[in-house]
Amino acid sequence: MTTTPILRIDDVYKSFGATQVLKGFSLSIQPQEVVVLVGPSGSGKSTLLRCINLLHPPTSGRIWLEEEEITAPGVNHDRVRQRIGMVFQDFNLFTHLTALGNVMIGLTKVRKMHKKEAHDLAMFELERVGLVDRAGHYPAQLSGGQKQRVAIARALGMDPHIMLFDEPTSALDPELTGEVLEVMQQLAKEGMTMIVVSHEMGFARQVASRVVFMEGGVVVEEGPPQQMFEQPKYERTRAFLRKITDLEGDEK
Amino acid sequence: MQAFLDLLNNVTPGLLQGTVITLQIAAVSLLLGMAIGLPVGVGRVYGPVWLQRVLGAYVTLFQGTPLLIQLFVVYYGLPDLGLTFGRMEAAFLTLGLNSGAYQAEYLRGALQSVSEGQMTAARAIGMSKWQAIRSIILPQALRLVLPAWSNEVIAMLKNTAVVFVIAVPDLMTQAKNLSSRYFAPIPIYMTVAVFYIILVGAVYLILRQVERRVQIPGLTGDAESAA
Amino acid sequence: MDFFQDLATTFNFILQGLWVTIGVTLVALSVGFVFGVVMAMLRVYGNAFFRALAAAYSVIVRAVPVVVIIFILFFVIARFVNLSPFWAGSLALGFASGAYQSEIFRGAFQSVPPGQMTAARAIGMSRVQAIQSIILPQAVRLALPAWGNEATLVLKDSTLVFVVGVPEILRRAQQVSARTLEPFIAFGLALLLYLALTLLTTQVLQWLERRYRLQM
Ligand SMILES: Nc1ncnc2c1ncn2[C@@H]1O[C@H](COP(=O)(O)OP(=O)(O)OP(=O)(O)O)[C@@H](O)[C@H]1O
Ligand SMILES: [Mg+2]
Numbered sequence: 001m002t003t004t005p006i007l008r009i010d011d012v013y014k015s016f017g018a019t020q021v022l023k024g025f026s027l028s029i030q031p032q033e034v035v036v037l038v039g040p041s042g043s044g045k046s047t048l049l050r051c052i053n054l055l056h057p058p059t060s061g062r063i064w065l066e067e068e069e070i071t072a073p074g075v076n077h078d079r080v081r082q083r084i085g086m087v088f089q090d091f092n093l094f095t096h097l098t099a100l101g102n103v104m105i106g107l108t109k110v111r112k113m114h115k116k117e118a119h120d121l122a123m124f125e126l127e128r129v130g131l132v133d134r135a136g137h138y139p140a141q142l143s144g145g146q147k148q149r150v151a152i153a154r155a156l157g158m159d160p161h162i163m164l165f166d167e168p169t170s171a172l173d174p175e176l177t178g179e180v181l182e183v184m185q186q187l188a189k190e191g192m193t194m195i196v197v198s199h200e201m202g203f204a205r206q207v208a209s210r211v212v213f214m215e216g217g218v219v220v221e222e223g224p225p226q227q228m229f230e231q232p233k234y235e236r237t238r239a240f241l242r243k244i245t246d247l248e249g250d251e252k
Numbered sequence: 253m254q255a256f257l258d259l260l261n262n263v264t265p266g267l268l269q270g271t272v273i274t275l276q277i278a279a280v281s282l283l284l285g286m287a288i289g290l291p292v293g294v295g296r297v298y299g300p301v302w303l304q305r306v307l308g309a310y311v312t313l314f315q316g317t318p319l320l321i322q323l324f325v326v327y328y329g330l331p332d333l334g335l336t337f338g339r340m341e342a343a344f345l346t347l348g349l350n351s352g353a354y355q356a357e358y359l360r361g362a363l364q365s366v367s368e369g370q371m372t373a374a375r376a377i378g379m380s381k382w383q384a385i386r387s388i389i390l391p392q393a394l395r396l397v398l399p400a401w402s403n404e405v406i407a408m409l410k411n412t413a414v415v416f417v418i419a420v421p422d423l424m425t426q427a428k429n430l431s432s433r434y435f436a437p438i439p440i441y442m443t444v445a446v447f448y449i450i451l452v453g454a455v456y457l458i459l460r461q462v463e464r465r466v467q468i469p470g471l472t473g474d475a476e477s478a479a
Numbered sequence: 480m481d482f483f484q485d486l487a488t489t490f491n492f493i494l495q496g497l498w499v500t501i502g503v504t505l506v507a508l509s510v511g512f513v514f515g516v517v518m519a520m521l522r523v524y525g526n527a528f529f530r531a532l533a534a535a536y537s538v539i540v541r542a543v544p545v546v547v548i549i550f551i552l553f554f555v556i557a558r559f560v561n562l563s564p565f566w567a568g569s570l571a572l573g574f575a576s577g578a579y580q581s582e583i584f585r586g587a588f589q590s591v592p593p594g595q596m597t598a599a600r601a602i603g604m605s606r607v608q609a610i611q612s613i614i615l616p617q618a619v620r621l622a623l624p625a626w627g628n629e630a631t632l633v634l635k636d637s638t639l640v641f642v643v644g645v646p647e648i649l650r651r652a653q654q655v656s657a658r659t660l661e662p663f664i665a666f667g668l669a670l671l672l673y674l675a676l677t678l679l680t681t682q683v684l685q686w687l688e689r690r691y692r693l694q695m
Contacts, residue, residue, distance in 0.1 A: 055375060082378035092373035095366075095471050096392045106377040109387050140470025151373075158377050316677040317670050318638040321649050324666040328656070332663035413544035417642065424546070438558075441551045445543045452542040 006031045012061030021047045023217035036204040039214040045197045049164045053084040085155030085163040091147040093139040099150045100135040125153040145176035165196040270426030284348030289355025297363045314353035343415040362397035402459040496651035503637040510573025515580025523588045540578035548575045568640030587622035627684035
């Protein structure tokens with residue numbers, strides 16, 4: 001490792017009652033890296049992201065964010081989450097707030113900004129995702145792709161140091177995925193560190209600095225996209241990646 | 253006919269006085285019920301288990317027994333324990349506690365129908381649990397609860413009619429006194445019925461306007477899901 | 480020891496009102512059922528005149544406090560026939576409940592698929608026959624959960640006949656408290672008795688609903 005990682009996950013276990021989901025997951029992520037995380041359904045991808053931002057703190061193991069151990073006792077979880085942006089599969093926009101309101105509320109309530117300042121920053125973030133003209137619309141009045149872009153703007157407003165995406169395009173109609181992936185690609189270009197759970201293999205090829213394949217709660221194999229797609233070490237990796245690439249091909 | 257108009261002339265001032273008291277009781281009790289129902293509803297969903305149990309018992313007690321008997325316990329019974337209330341206070345307290353139980357239940361239903369993702373997303377941008385409840389969950393739940401709450405307002409107006417049994421000078425008490433003075437219970441109670449119809453109708457129309465005013469696309473409650 | 484004996488005496492006295500309360504509830508529910516079903520049918524299948532009549536009944540009665548309706552009907556009935564307070568009060572309560580039940584059954588009638596009527600007419604039934612033997616049995620089943628809820632409401636409202644002197648639970652509690660001078664105990668016991676009654680009723684209704692659902 002040449003630089004210190006922005007995020008270090010060390011031997012994380014997570015169980016829900018009797019079901020063990022993560023079984024000693026470890027991964028280090030460098031600043032400005034884009035890691036695409038793939039794996040079969042139920043392998044623990046969403047659980048991992050929720051462990052990272054402490055929505056579901058790990059059962060054991062440790063996580064460092066910018067050299068601070070966030071799994072240490074006494075750490076303020078709310079403060080940690082402000083530094084970690086999260087984008088959900090089903091958007092989870094606040095239903096009672098407009099697009100602008102969705103971006104502003106974290107700024108005023110969490111970052112304690114003044115209304116005016118929050119408004120200006122929120123408009124800036126909406127501009128970044130190309131939705132200034134939809135600022136006054138409520139979630140019910142937006143398309144899926146627009147909702148997801150608002151959700152990204154909402155996360156960006158908190159000035160996160162790393163962004164987690166949990167299947168950001170899989171609830172979208174195929175013709176709407178492009179606009180979301182474009183925004184994410186732009187973010188990557190600007191140097192945002194990102195972990196993206198996604199089966200969009202085109203995006204992984206073009207944007208990812210690394211692809212991580214997990215199964216059964218552990219990393220099976222990881223590497224640059226080219227290597228992962230063309231000469232993976234394990235047959236299991238090859239089979240899985242071929243399967244999802246084929247599925248994607250079918251859809252297009 | 254002339255006799256009826258004369259009677260109407262004689263009883264209307266008294267009935268109007270009673271109407272003012274009825275409205276006053278309904279308004280104060282509704283506000284008291286809201287002050288109780290809001291924290292109880294939130295506590296029943298987000299509170300610790302022991303608190304949920306205690307609040308559940310309160311709701312069951314007040315929803316499972318007749319308002320009239322609750323009123324007797326408060327006005328005639330509680331003085332045995334050293335808690336004595338005036339007639340108006342007893343009316344406010346009983347109706348407020350009763351309405352609080354119903355309002356809490358409506359709110360609970362609405363809180364539970366706000367999707368879990370809303371809380372997750374709020375926590376993900378760094379809000380604390382209570383911050384998320386206050387600025388994300390409650391504003392949605394309060395809109396969802398509005399239709400059920402409107403029904404509660406109308407139920408309250410009608411419920412106030414029982415307080416005459418402790419001689420609070422409301423519309424019913426006035427009617428009772430007037431009908432024994434004029435020996436004409438039927439026309440007088442019919443007139444009272446018309447008074448209630450006008451009150452309920454007016455409140456209904458006003459609440460419908462309010463509902464329309466605060467409506468947000470994608471966030472409409474229906475009485476069934478909230479109740 | 481004395482305290483418990485007094486408590487038992489008081490409770491026994493109030494308990495005799497239980498049968499009256501149950502009687503009032505059952506009579507009112509049945510009367511309300513008849514009014515409710517008939518009015519709902521008129522509302523859904525009647526001509527313009529009957530539709531308006533049924534709608535007026537439902538809207539007006541539901542806008543007036545039940546206790547006012549009890550007073551009005553109590554005096555109206557007393558003018559024409561010599562009925563005991565029990566019967567007058569129960570009928571009045573039933574008339575009020577009928578308006579609420581008519582809304583329940585109206586919803587149920589309307590949610591029976593229209594194809595049912597068409598099919599019944601297609602096999603040669605008259606309109607009335609179709610309503611009677613095809614639509615009504617389905618509607619009553621659909622109405623069951625809401626009707627159970629109304630039943631517990633009528634049970635609680637049955638205490639309102641107190642105001643016309645029917646010796647139900649609350650009236651008995653009032654009488655005994657005048658004698659023992661311990662109103663808290665008397666009314667508290669009445670409250671608990673009612674609570675037990677409503678909880679039991681809810682349980683029974685839930686059981687019925689579950690059973691009925693299995694048969695579907
Ligand atoms: N809150 C929870 N309580 C109990 N079990 C859970 C919870 N969250 C996840 N699980 C279980 O953990 C396992 C992994 O779930 P997870 O959502 O992390 O998988 P995933 O890799 O994201 O799958 P998918 O591709 O379907 O989204 C599943 O078996 C799931 O049932
Ligand atoms: Mg997942």
